[in-house]
Amino acid sequence: MATAKTKLIVKTVCATLITLAIAGALGGFAVLASGIYNVASTSQHLQFVHAILEKGMHHSVRFHARKVITPPLDDKQLVKSGAVxxxxxxxxxxxxxxxxxxxxxxxxxxxxxxLVDVTSKWDAGQMYWIVRHGIKMSGMPAWEYRMQDEELWQLVAFLQQMPQLSPADYKMLASNQEGEK
Structure with a gap:
């Protein structure tokens, strides 16, 4: 059975947490409403803002891409088409x-x-999701309205190979000429 002292401690902790949450929300609203936070493209985000947005983006992509079914992507012509x-x-x-x-x-x-380290950050399904849907407020466009699904997978096939490519290999693949690597 809880004592009166325990109930008082629990109430105090809850009231403190609620007060802090309200103060934080009001403080955040005040910063946004004041316009003091610089949203210009010529100014970097504050480091903690960048870290929060980056972490949220990674969690979101992983969540939304979890049901993407990846087709086989090791065909050389698929990679070549993706390079182009x-x-x-x-x-x-x-x-x-x-x-x-x-x-x-x-x-x-x-x-x-x-994107030289893209394969260390994302699997093929996640890359497909990013290319298809883009990333808000990052300049990364959604390509789903400009490319066919097959082309999106061609890009992903290429992205998976790109970290291993030399500049000469890339130049040869990306040229729109016939020939195999």
Whole structure:
């Protein structure tokens, strides 16, 4: 049976937590309403904001991509087609082996990351989900309305191979010429 002292402690802890939650919400609202937080593309997020958004993005992608069924992606022609699509649509922002991102990509905030380590962060289903749906407020577009599903998987097949490619390998694959690597 709880004593009066225990009940008082529980009530005090609950009241303190509720008060802190309300104060935090009001403080956050005050910062947003004041306009003091700089949302300009020329200004980086504060580190803790960036870390929270990045962590949330990773959890969201993993959650939403969990039911994606990945087809076989090891066909060389699939990879080649993906390289050509990547050259036409992705290099501008992400760069490629031996190719730096171009002006538009470097002017974005957050700056689109290079994809040389993409396979260490995402599996094929997660990459497909990101390419298909994009990422809000990052500049990463949703390609599902601009590419067929087959093309999305071609990009993913290429992305899985890209970390192992030399600049010369990439140049050969991304050229729209016939020939096998």
């Amino acid at each position: 699509l990547y050259q036409a649509n992705c290099v501008e922002c992400h760069g490629a082996p031996g190719v730096a991102p171009r002006g538009i990509g470097m002017g974005m905030q957050p700056v689109p990351g290079p």
